[in-house]
Amino acid sequence: MTSIFGKALLLTALLGLAACANPDRFGGAGGPGGAGGPGGIDTGGLGSPSDPRSVAYFNQTIGDRVLFAVDQSTLDAVAQQTLTQQAQWLNANTQYSAIIEGHADEQGTREYNLALGERRANAVREFLISQGVAGNRLRTISYGKERPIQVCSDESCYRLNRRAVTVLSAGAGV
Amino acid sequence: MKTTLISTLAALALLAGPAAGPARAQEPLRIIIEEGVVEPIPVAIPTFIAETPGAEQVAAEITRVVAANLVGTGLFREISPDAFISRITSFDAPVQYADWKAINAQALVTGAVALGGDGRLNVKFRLFDVFSDAPLGDGLQFGGTAQSWRRMAHKVSDAVYSRITGEGGYFDSRVVFVAESGPKDARQKQIAIMDQDGANVQYLTDASSIVLAPRFSPTGNQILYTSYETGRPSIYLLDIASGQRRQIAADAESMTFSPRFSPDGSRVVYSMSQGGNTDLWMQDLSGGAPVRLTNAPSIETAPSFSPDGTRIVFESDRSGTQQLYVMSVNGGEPTRISFGPGRYGTPVWSPRGDYIAFTNQNQGRFHIGVMRTDGSNERLLTASFLDEGPTWAPNGRVIMFQRETAGATGVVSLYTVDISGRNLRAIPTQTGGSDPSWGPLLP
Structure with missing residues (x-):
């Protein structure tokens, strides 16, 4: 575990993915105004979203996250399509590992949401493995309801908070 | 806290005889x-x-x-x-x-x-x-x-x-909780301790990592909590007086969380997630390997001991939704005790052994409630957008919990309510407050 986070820090330094470039990692590229949209995120150092080998391509063109129904961890067709492309990218760029972050909306108790976030992250991990990505390149972590990216208290926000985000890090695995 | 309160409880020389007055038939001074x-x-x-x-x-x-x-x-x-x-x-x-x-x-x-x-x-x-x-x-x-x-x-x-x-007191006691500050999408959390009325707040951790759900030891001098400081949630045991702490039940591959002490303080029951599946485990604080208590593909979390140490109440979604179950302290087949509408979580056994407090989520509202330990006599005490995380006063007659308000500017604060559902009160804290754990009466 220590090593993978060490590598994540290394990537941060190498690619300028530091807090200054992307102040809210949990907002990510797919957040509001993400995917290069208005008010979008400075992607300097991540490469161009049109370059298929770039981290920006992974984060924005493919999409670094998938969304879930209430209290569910199953992957719908849209999620599976995103993850199939994520797997292809990871299979083509084996110098990267990933930490999959599972999240829940605020409509649930804290402990349950932690466990639910872990379930979601693991569902993504299992799907990526089924698409040929080596398991030792994929770690999971749950944030439960601790890190919402949307702060309103209705379904328009909740649906975006019920997410699993694939966060790339340099390094071929552990 | 280093007070040297000598509770000598010395009986004073008592009054001279009571003032004369007509003996009247009065109800004795007594509140049930x-x-x-x-x-x-x-x-x-x-x-x-x-x-x-x-x-x-x-x-x-x-x-x-x-x-x-x-x-x-x-x-x-x-x-x-x-x-x-x-x-x-x-x-x-x-x-x-x-x-x-x-x-x-x-x-x-x-x-x-x-x-x-x-x-x-x-x-x-x-x-x-x-x-x-x-x-x-x-x-x-x-x-x-x-x-x-x-x-x-x-x-x-x-x-x-x-x-x-005729009940035990609870005023001379402390509460450990999570002090929350900052906006909802960048919340900062610190473990803090205070008197039960909100006075004398001390911070026990800084805000550099997410910290969750501190739990008092039965004697009130140690705290279990969950921290993200290694990057992954894991459980820490903190000695309040010395500030010394150590990781317990550490597992490099797994998330460990939701710890709670046994009534004698010798063991910790907690949740561990492996491969997306969360089960209950027990760790003896004197050492040894953790013991697995549940083995199911569902989520098992939020365990709490009965005060006699023989049983554990916890939540599980094995039926399809979160519900409450009771099992032997050694594991084995649990008995479901929650059957009302909605989902049930965060069960906590009363220190008196007579009730279990819980969070109920039903049709978009959250409630704090109590039920007998067999699930009977359920009653909901509160209702709001988001009530969660009950903890019992040492006398088992008052419950503290967190209440969060809706929306982008939502704030979370601590409240108390008594088990009859009356006397809902906010506890004044300078920051937001969540995840309270009420300690024992001080000596």
């Missing part, structure tokens, strides 16, 4: 909490007498804390001092019951405070059942440092509360 008190008992609390020069201010402050404690229970109504006929000028002077009856004071609390040259404080008090023309119990005195004056006020309050309700 479980029934819910609609009409608070009128109580007179004259400012405690300063028996040494310079003790006037602390005597007045102690009196205000005692009054605030008693009124805050919802069981008492303070009679304005403006209405007093009698003045208490000496702690040992006979009480003029007729003067207190005339203003309808059912209970009378008198006290005196002395400040010694060595900085030590001595507080004594008496409680009177006015309508019975008699003291209720012996006078008591408490000695300690001048800095511990609030604790002495709490000791007085606990004694008054106990004598009138």
Whole structure:
């Protein structure tokens, strides 16, 4: 575990993915105004979203996250399509590992949401493995309801908070 | 906290005989909490007498804390001092019951405070059942440092509360919780400890990592909590006095969280997630390998021991939604105890063993509720956008929990409610507050 986070820090330094470039990692590229949209995120150092080998391509063109129904961890067709492309990218760029972050909306108790976030992250991990990505390149972590990216208290926000985000890090695995 | 409160509980030489008065058939001064008190008992609390020069201010402050404690229970109504006929000028002077009856004071609390040259404080008090023309119990005195004056006020309050309700007290106790600040999408969290009334907040961690759900040890000198400081949630055991801490049940591959002490403090039950699946485990704090208690593909979390240490209540979604289950402390087949509408989580066994408190989520609303340990006699005590995380006062008659308001500017704060569902009160804290855990009565 220590090593993978060490590598994540290394990537941060190498690619300028530091807090200054992307102040809210949990907002990510797919957040509001993400995917290069208005008010979008400075992607300097991540490469161009049109370059298929770039981290920006992974984060924005493919999409670094998938969304879930209430209290569910199953992957719908849209999620599976995103993850199939994520797997292809990871299979083509084996110098990267990933930490999959599972999240829940605020409509649930804290402990349950932690466990639910872990379930979601693991569902993504299992799907990526089924698409040929080596398991030792994929770690999971749950944030439960601790890190919402949307702060309103209705379904328009909740649906975006019920997410699993694939966060790339340099390094071929552990 | 380093107060050296000597709770000698020395019985004072008691009063001369009660003032003469007609013996009337009166209901004894008694409150049954479980029934819910609609009409608070009128109580007179004259400012405690300063028996040494310079003790006037602390005597007045102690009196205000005692009054605030008693009124805050919802069981008492303070009679304005403006209405007093009698003045208490000496702690040992006979009480003029007729003067207190005339203003309808059912209970009378008198006290005196002395400040010694060595900085030590001595507080004594008496409680009177006015309508019975008699003291209720012996006078008591408490000695300690001048800095511990609030604790002495709490000791007085606990004694008054106990004598009138027949329940244990809870004022002289502390709560560990998560202090929250900052916006909802960048919340900063710190483990903090405070007196149960919100006074004397101390921070035990900085805000550099997410911290969750601190839990007091049975003796109140250690805390279990979950922190993200290694990047992954794991459980820490903190000694409050020394500040020393260690990771327990650490697992490099897995998330560990939701810890709780056994009643004897020797073991910790907790959740561990492996491969997306969360089960319950037990770790002996003296060492050894963790023992698996559940083995199911569902989520098993939020465990809490029965006070006799033989059973564990927890939540599981094995039925398809979160529900409450009870099993033996050694694992084995659990029995479901929640059957009402909605989802049930965060069960906590009362220290008295008679109830289990829980969070209920139904149709977009959250409730704190209690049920008997077999699931019977369920009642919901609160309702709001998001109520969560009950914890029991040491006497098992009051519950603290967190309430969060909706929307982008939503804030989370701590509340108490008694088990009859009455007397909902916010606990004043400077920051937001969540995940409370109520410690034992202090010695």
